[in-house]
Amino acid sequence: MLITGGTVVCGDGEIIPHGEVVIEGSRIVRVGDARSGRRRHDRVIDASGRFVLPGLIDTHVHFGGGDYDPLWESVPLGLQALRSLEAAQRSLLAGCTTVRSAGAQNHLDVDVRDAIRTGVAWGPRVLASGRGITHTGGHAHEFAIEADGPGEIRKAVRSLVGRGVDSIKLFGVSAGVATAGADIGAEGFGAEEIAAAVNEASRLHRLVQVHSIGLQATRNAISAGVLAVDHGHFLDEEICSTMVERNVCLVPTFGPTYYYTEVRVAEPWRIARSDQVRPAHIESFKLALATGVRIVMGSDLGYASRMKNGENALELAQMVKHGMEPEDAVYSATHRAAELLGLASHVGSLRPGKLADLLVVDGDPLLDIGVLSTKICLVMREGVVYREDDSGNTFFQ
Ligand SMILES: [Zn+2]
Known part of the structure:
Protein backbone atom coordinates (compact mmCIF):
# COMPACT_ATOMS: atom_id res chain seq x y z
CA MET A 1 0.00 0.00 0.00
CA LEU A 56 -1.21 8.24 18.78
CA ILE A 57 -0.17 6.59 22.03
CA ASP A 58 -2.16 7.43 25.14
CA THR A 59 -0.18 6.23 28.16
CA HIS A 60 -2.96 6.66 30.73
CA VAL A 61 -6.54 5.59 30.00
CA HIS A 62 -9.24 3.72 31.88
CA PHE A 63 -11.78 1.62 30.05
CA GLY A 64 -12.54 -1.02 32.66
CA GLY A 65 -16.29 -1.38 32.89
CA GLY A 66 -16.80 1.05 30.01
CA ASP A 67 -16.95 4.82 30.23
CA TYR A 68 -17.92 5.90 33.67
CA ASP A 69 -21.55 5.91 34.59
CA PRO A 70 -22.45 5.28 38.21
CA LEU A 71 -25.37 3.16 37.00
CA TRP A 72 -22.98 0.74 35.32
CA GLU A 73 -21.01 -0.12 38.41
CA SER A 74 -23.30 -2.97 39.34
CA VAL A 75 -23.76 -4.50 35.89
CA PRO A 76 -22.75 -8.16 35.51
CA LEU A 77 -19.11 -8.88 34.78
CA GLY A 78 -19.74 -10.09 31.22
CA LEU A 79 -21.44 -6.86 30.29
CA GLN A 80 -18.66 -4.86 31.98
CA ALA A 81 -16.18 -6.70 29.78
CA LEU A 82 -18.11 -5.91 26.61
CA ARG A 83 -18.43 -2.26 27.60
CA SER A 84 -14.67 -2.19 28.26
CA LEU A 85 -13.93 -3.55 24.80
CA GLU A 86 -16.27 -1.09 23.12
CA ALA A 87 -14.63 1.80 24.97
CA ALA A 88 -11.15 0.65 23.91
CA GLN A 89 -12.36 0.42 20.30
CA ARG A 90 -13.49 4.05 20.39
CA SER A 91 -9.94 5.11 21.29
CA LEU A 92 -8.63 3.30 18.22
CA LEU A 93 -11.17 4.97 15.95
CA ALA A 94 -10.09 8.31 17.43
CA GLY A 95 -6.50 7.66 16.36
CA CYS A 96 -4.99 6.01 19.43
CA THR A 97 -3.43 2.88 18.02
CA THR A 98 -1.81 2.12 21.40
CA VAL A 99 -3.23 2.73 24.87
CA ARG A 100 -2.01 1.83 28.32
CA SER A 101 -4.84 1.02 30.67
CA ALA A 102 -3.86 2.52 34.02
CA GLY A 103 -5.88 0.09 36.08
CA ALA A 104 -9.24 -1.65 35.82
CA GLN A 105 -11.51 -3.52 38.18
CA ASN A 106 -11.47 -7.30 37.89
CA HIS A 107 -8.44 -7.17 35.55
CA LEU A 108 -10.87 -6.45 32.69
CA ASP A 109 -8.17 -4.65 30.70
CA VAL A 110 -6.01 -7.78 30.66
CA ASP A 111 -8.85 -9.77 29.13
CA VAL A 112 -9.71 -7.05 26.61
CA ARG A 113 -6.04 -6.95 25.58
CA ASP A 114 -6.03 -10.70 25.08
CA ALA A 115 -9.28 -10.67 23.12
CA ILE A 116 -7.74 -8.13 20.73
CA ARG A 117 -4.35 -9.83 20.62
CA THR A 118 -5.84 -13.21 19.74
CA GLY A 119 -8.22 -11.85 17.12
CA VAL A 120 -11.41 -12.50 19.09
CA ALA A 121 -12.12 -8.78 18.75
CA TRP A 122 -10.58 -5.74 17.05
CA GLY A 123 -9.18 -2.78 18.92
CA PRO A 124 -6.06 -0.80 19.75
CA ARG A 125 -2.81 -2.28 21.04
CA VAL A 126 -3.44 -2.43 24.78
CA LEU A 127 -0.96 -2.48 27.63
CA ALA A 128 -2.83 -3.63 30.70
CA SER A 129 -2.35 -3.02 34.41
CA GLY A 130 -5.10 -5.16 35.89
CA ARG A 131 -6.34 -4.07 39.30
CA GLY A 132 -3.20 -2.19 40.33
CA ILE A 133 -1.93 -1.76 43.89
CA THR A 134 -2.78 0.63 46.69
CA HIS A 135 -2.20 0.68 50.44
CA THR A 136 -4.95 -0.29 52.85
CA GLY A 137 -7.72 2.26 52.45
CA GLY A 138 -5.71 4.15 49.81
CA HIS A 139 -6.65 5.73 46.50
CA ALA A 140 -8.71 3.27 44.39
CA HIS A 141 -8.95 0.75 47.24
CA GLU A 142 -12.46 -0.01 45.99
CA PHE A 143 -10.96 -2.22 43.29
CA ALA A 144 -7.15 -2.28 43.60
CA ILE A 145 -5.12 -4.86 45.53
CA GLU A 146 -4.38 -3.52 49.02
CA ALA A 147 -0.78 -4.15 50.13
CA ASP A 148 1.32 -2.61 52.90
CA GLY A 149 5.08 -2.79 53.36
CA PRO A 150 7.71 -3.93 50.85
CA GLY A 151 6.96 -7.65 51.34
CA GLU A 152 3.26 -7.41 50.59
CA ILE A 153 3.94 -5.07 47.70
CA ARG A 154 6.39 -7.50 46.10
CA LYS A 155 3.80 -10.22 46.48
CA ALA A 156 1.11 -8.03 44.86
CA VAL A 157 3.44 -7.26 41.93
CA ARG A 158 4.07 -10.98 41.46
CA SER A 159 0.40 -11.76 41.60
CA LEU A 160 -0.41 -9.09 38.99
CA VAL A 161 2.34 -10.39 36.74
CA GLY A 162 0.86 -13.86 37.20
CA ARG A 163 -2.46 -12.48 35.96
CA GLY A 164 -0.69 -11.16 32.87
CA VAL A 165 -0.26 -7.41 33.31
CA ASP A 166 2.21 -5.37 31.26
CA SER A 167 2.48 -2.53 33.73
CA ILE A 168 2.25 -2.17 37.50
CA LYS A 169 -0.05 0.69 38.48
CA LEU A 170 0.73 2.06 41.91
CA PHE A 171 -2.44 3.88 42.86
CA GLY A 172 -1.34 4.28 46.47
CA VAL A 173 1.60 6.68 45.99
CA SER A 174 -0.63 9.58 47.02
CA ALA A 175 -4.20 10.50 47.76
CA GLY A 176 -6.26 11.56 44.78
CA VAL A 177 -8.70 14.18 43.68
CA ALA A 178 -11.08 11.23 43.55
CA THR A 179 -10.21 9.98 47.06
CA ALA A 180 -13.18 11.51 48.84
CA GLY A 181 -12.31 12.79 52.29
CA ALA A 182 -8.52 12.48 51.99
CA ASP A 183 -6.17 15.47 52.06
CA ILE A 184 -5.26 15.98 48.38
CA GLY A 185 -1.60 16.62 49.22
CA ALA A 186 -1.25 13.50 51.42
CA GLU A 187 1.42 10.87 50.83
CA GLY A 188 0.58 7.21 50.42
CA PHE A 189 3.27 4.57 50.06
CA GLY A 190 6.66 5.43 51.55
CA ALA A 191 9.72 5.56 49.30
CA GLU A 192 10.85 2.07 50.38
CA GLU A 193 7.47 0.61 49.43
CA ILE A 194 7.56 2.26 46.00
CA ALA A 195 11.16 1.09 45.56
CA ALA A 196 10.09 -2.49 46.31
CA ALA A 197 7.50 -2.29 43.52
CA VAL A 198 9.95 -0.68 41.09
CA ASN A 199 12.57 -3.30 41.85
CA GLU A 200 10.22 -6.27 41.59
CA ALA A 201 8.63 -4.96 38.39
CA SER A 202 12.05 -4.39 36.87
CA ARG A 203 13.15 -7.94 37.78
CA LEU A 204 10.04 -9.24 36.04
CA HIS A 205 10.43 -6.89 33.04
CA ARG A 206 7.29 -4.91 33.66
CA LEU A 207 6.62 -1.18 33.53
CA VAL A 208 5.67 0.88 36.58
CA GLN A 209 3.19 3.75 36.58
CA VAL A 210 2.61 5.93 39.63
CA HIS A 211 -0.41 7.98 40.60
CA SER A 212 1.20 10.93 42.38
CA ILE A 213 -0.54 14.21 43.16
CA GLY A 214 1.26 15.88 46.09
CA LEU A 215 4.85 17.15 46.15
CA GLN A 216 6.18 14.82 48.87
CA ALA A 217 4.57 11.82 47.14
CA THR A 218 6.32 12.82 43.91
CA ARG A 219 9.63 13.14 45.77
CA ASN A 220 9.10 9.65 47.22
CA ALA A 221 8.38 8.21 43.78
CA ILE A 222 11.40 9.82 42.15
CA SER A 223 13.75 8.73 44.92
CA ALA A 224 12.40 5.20 44.41
CA GLY A 225 13.53 5.28 40.77
CA VAL A 226 10.36 5.69 38.71
CA LEU A 227 10.67 6.69 35.05
CA ALA A 228 7.59 8.91 35.05
CA VAL A 229 5.21 10.72 37.34
CA ASP A 230 1.54 10.67 36.39
CA HIS A 231 -0.48 13.73 37.54
CA GLY A 232 2.28 15.64 39.44
CA HIS A 233 -0.08 18.49 40.28
CA PHE A 234 2.14 20.16 42.89
CA LEU A 235 5.65 20.41 41.44
CA ASP A 236 8.28 22.94 42.47
CA GLU A 237 11.46 24.11 40.73
CA GLU A 238 13.68 21.73 42.65
CA ILE A 239 11.68 18.64 41.77
CA CYS A 240 11.44 19.73 38.11
CA SER A 241 15.25 20.05 37.99
CA THR A 242 15.59 16.60 39.54
CA MET A 243 13.20 15.21 36.91
CA VAL A 244 15.32 16.72 34.14
CA GLU A 245 18.56 15.36 35.68
CA ARG A 246 17.15 11.86 36.06
CA ASN A 247 15.17 11.95 32.83
CA VAL A 248 11.88 11.35 34.65
CA CYS A 249 8.85 12.16 32.47
CA LEU A 250 5.73 14.01 33.52
CA VAL A 251 2.35 12.71 32.35
CA PRO A 252 0.21 15.71 33.27
CA THR A 253 -3.25 14.14 32.75
CA PHE A 254 -5.31 17.28 32.26
CA GLY A 255 -8.39 15.21 31.46
CA PRO A 256 -10.00 14.93 34.90
CA THR A 257 -9.34 18.43 36.25
CA TYR A 258 -10.31 19.94 32.89
CA TYR A 259 -13.53 18.01 32.87
CA TYR A 260 -14.50 18.66 36.47
CA THR A 261 -13.63 22.35 36.52
CA GLU A 262 -14.66 23.39 32.99
CA VAL A 263 -17.35 20.99 31.84
CA ARG A 264 -18.53 20.52 35.43
CA VAL A 265 -20.54 17.35 34.93
CA ALA A 266 -19.70 15.32 38.03
CA GLU A 267 -20.64 14.87 41.65
CA PRO A 268 -20.33 18.19 43.56
CA TRP A 269 -17.56 16.82 45.81
CA ARG A 270 -15.38 15.93 42.80
CA ILE A 271 -15.88 19.38 41.30
CA ALA A 272 -15.09 21.07 44.61
CA ARG A 273 -11.89 19.06 45.08
CA SER A 274 -10.84 19.69 41.51
CA ASP A 275 -11.45 23.43 41.79
CA GLN A 276 -8.86 23.43 44.61
CA VAL A 277 -6.27 21.59 42.53
CA ARG A 278 -6.70 22.99 39.03
CA PRO A 279 -4.68 26.25 39.35
CA ALA A 280 -1.70 24.40 40.91
CA HIS A 281 -2.00 21.70 38.23
CA ILE A 282 -1.70 24.24 35.42
CA GLU A 283 1.20 26.04 37.14
CA SER A 284 3.04 22.73 37.69
CA PHE A 285 2.70 21.89 34.02
CA LYS A 286 4.01 25.30 32.96
CA LEU A 287 6.94 24.99 35.35
CA ALA A 288 7.79 21.51 34.05
CA LEU A 289 7.59 22.77 30.48
CA ALA A 290 9.83 25.75 31.22
CA THR A 291 12.35 23.55 33.05
CA GLY A 292 12.58 21.10 30.16
CA VAL A 293 10.95 18.07 31.78
CA ARG A 294 10.01 15.44 29.19
CA ILE A 295 6.23 15.55 28.85
CA VAL A 296 4.32 12.46 27.73
CA MET A 297 0.65 12.34 26.84
CA GLY A 298 -1.81 10.48 29.07
CA SER A 299 -5.42 11.63 29.17
CA ASP A 300 -6.67 9.71 32.22
CA LEU A 301 -10.05 9.49 30.51
CA GLY A 302 -12.75 6.95 31.22
CA TYR A 303 -13.62 5.75 34.69
CA ALA A 304 -14.63 8.74 36.77
CA SER A 305 -12.78 11.38 34.80
CA ARG A 306 -15.74 11.61 32.45
CA MET A 307 -13.87 12.39 29.25
CA LYS A 308 -14.94 9.40 27.23
CA ASN A 309 -12.67 6.95 25.46
CA GLY A 310 -12.33 8.42 21.98
CA GLU A 311 -11.90 11.97 23.29
CA ASN A 312 -8.19 11.33 23.92
CA ALA A 313 -6.97 14.18 21.71
CA LEU A 314 -8.64 16.72 24.02
CA GLU A 315 -5.64 16.06 26.27
CA LEU A 316 -3.31 17.34 23.56
CA ALA A 317 -5.50 20.42 23.14
CA GLN A 318 -5.24 21.04 26.89
CA MET A 319 -1.45 20.79 26.82
CA VAL A 320 -1.30 23.26 23.93
CA LYS A 321 -3.76 25.59 25.66
CA HIS A 322 -1.41 25.72 28.63
CA GLY A 323 1.70 26.58 26.66
CA MET A 324 3.03 23.58 24.76
CA GLU A 325 3.84 23.92 21.07
CA PRO A 326 1.51 21.75 18.94
CA GLU A 327 4.50 19.95 17.40
CA ASP A 328 5.81 19.12 20.86
CA ALA A 329 2.35 17.87 21.85
CA VAL A 330 2.36 15.52 18.83
CA TYR A 331 5.73 14.12 19.91
CA SER A 332 4.45 13.66 23.47
CA ALA A 333 1.92 11.22 22.04
CA THR A 334 4.16 9.51 19.48
CA HIS A 335 7.89 8.78 19.79
CA ARG A 336 8.21 10.03 23.37
CA ALA A 337 5.24 7.98 24.56
CA ALA A 338 6.59 4.92 22.77
CA GLU A 339 9.93 5.36 24.55
CA LEU A 340 8.26 5.57 27.95
CA LEU A 341 6.32 2.38 27.25
CA GLY A 342 9.38 0.56 25.91
CA LEU A 343 7.79 0.24 22.46
CA ALA A 344 9.96 2.66 20.47
CA SER A 345 11.52 -0.04 18.33
CA HIS A 346 8.04 -0.94 17.00
CA VAL A 347 5.82 2.12 17.09
ZN1 LIG B 1 -5.88 7.34 36.13
Missing part, protein backbone atom coordinates in the same frame (compact mmCIF):
# COMPACT_ATOMS: atom_id res chain seq x y z
CA LEU A 2 1.20 3.50 -0.84
CA ILE A 3 0.15 6.67 0.97
CA THR A 4 1.46 9.53 -1.07
CA GLY A 5 1.48 13.29 -1.51
CA GLY A 6 0.89 14.35 2.07
CA THR A 7 3.10 16.03 4.63
CA VAL A 8 4.67 13.17 6.57
CA VAL A 9 5.27 13.95 10.24
CA CYS A 10 7.63 11.13 11.18
CA GLY A 11 7.00 11.56 14.91
CA ASP A 12 10.64 11.76 15.93
CA GLY A 13 11.43 15.24 14.62
CA GLU A 14 11.59 14.93 10.84
CA ILE A 15 8.85 16.38 8.64
CA ILE A 16 8.72 15.55 4.91
CA PRO A 17 6.61 18.16 3.06
CA HIS A 18 5.64 16.10 -0.01
CA GLY A 19 6.23 12.59 1.19
CA GLU A 20 5.11 9.01 0.95
CA VAL A 21 4.83 5.98 3.17
CA VAL A 22 4.98 2.49 1.66
CA ILE A 23 3.49 -0.39 3.64
CA GLU A 24 3.87 -4.11 3.12
CA GLY A 25 1.71 -6.27 5.32
CA SER A 26 1.89 -4.95 8.85
CA ARG A 27 5.11 -2.97 8.42
CA ILE A 28 6.41 0.25 6.92
CA VAL A 29 9.03 -0.40 4.23
CA ARG A 30 9.73 3.11 3.00
CA VAL A 31 9.32 6.68 4.18
CA GLY A 32 10.62 9.51 2.04
CA ASP A 33 9.91 12.03 -0.70
CA ALA A 34 6.96 11.15 -2.91
CA ARG A 35 7.98 9.44 -6.13
CA SER A 36 4.52 8.47 -7.29
CA GLY A 37 4.03 6.15 -10.22
CA ARG A 38 7.38 4.41 -9.94
CA ARG A 39 6.06 1.20 -8.45
CA ARG A 40 2.92 -0.85 -8.47
CA HIS A 41 0.84 -1.04 -5.35
CA ASP A 42 -2.30 -2.91 -4.42
CA ARG A 43 -3.70 0.29 -3.12
CA VAL A 44 -2.72 3.95 -3.41
CA ILE A 45 -4.08 6.53 -1.00
CA ASP A 46 -3.74 10.10 -2.17
CA ALA A 47 -2.95 12.18 0.89
CA SER A 48 -2.31 15.42 -1.01
CA GLY A 49 -2.98 18.42 1.20
CA ARG A 50 -3.19 16.16 4.22
CA PHE A 51 -0.91 15.12 7.07
CA VAL A 52 0.33 11.62 7.75
CA LEU A 53 1.54 10.88 11.26
CA PRO A 54 2.16 7.95 13.58
CA GLY A 55 -0.79 6.48 15.45
CA GLY A 348 5.78 5.87 17.74
CA SER A 349 7.48 7.00 14.54
CA LEU A 350 7.15 6.39 10.82
CA ARG A 351 10.32 4.54 9.88
CA PRO A 352 11.08 1.49 7.75
CA GLY A 353 10.77 -1.71 9.75
CA LYS A 354 8.26 -0.29 12.22
CA LEU A 355 4.67 -1.38 12.47
CA ALA A 356 2.32 0.50 10.17
CA ASP A 357 0.36 2.37 12.83
CA LEU A 358 -0.59 5.69 11.28
CA LEU A 359 -3.16 8.40 10.75
CA VAL A 360 -4.11 10.61 7.83
CA VAL A 361 -5.48 13.95 8.99
CA ASP A 362 -7.28 16.53 6.87
CA GLY A 363 -5.62 19.48 8.56
CA ASP A 364 -2.30 20.55 9.99
CA PRO A 365 -1.86 19.36 13.59
CA LEU A 366 1.37 21.37 13.87
CA LEU A 367 -0.67 24.56 13.48
CA ASP A 368 -3.94 23.47 15.03
CA ILE A 369 -3.84 20.54 17.42
CA GLY A 370 -7.64 20.50 17.37
CA VAL A 371 -7.63 18.72 13.99
CA LEU A 372 -6.68 15.55 15.87
CA SER A 373 -10.11 15.70 17.53
CA THR A 374 -12.11 16.50 14.42
CA LYS A 375 -10.30 15.77 11.16
CA ILE A 376 -8.79 12.30 11.31
CA CYS A 377 -9.82 10.64 8.07
CA LEU A 378 -7.86 7.38 8.25
CA VAL A 379 -6.67 5.18 11.10
CA MET A 380 -4.39 2.23 10.40
CA ARG A 381 -2.99 -0.24 12.88
CA GLU A 382 -0.40 -2.77 11.72
CA GLY A 383 -1.35 -2.20 8.10
CA VAL A 384 -5.09 -2.70 8.64
CA VAL A 385 -7.41 0.25 8.06
CA TYR A 386 -9.99 0.58 10.84
CA ARG A 387 -11.44 3.91 9.89
CA GLU A 388 -11.66 5.67 6.58
CA ASP A 389 -14.03 8.56 6.29
CA ASP A 390 -13.50 9.74 2.72
CA SER A 391 -15.69 7.01 1.34
CA GLY A 392 -18.30 7.75 3.96
CA ASN A 393 -17.57 4.40 5.51
CA THR A 394 -16.15 3.31 8.78
CA PHE A 395 -15.20 -0.28 8.35
CA PHE A 396 -13.57 -2.79 10.60
CA GLN A 397 -11.64 -5.97 10.04
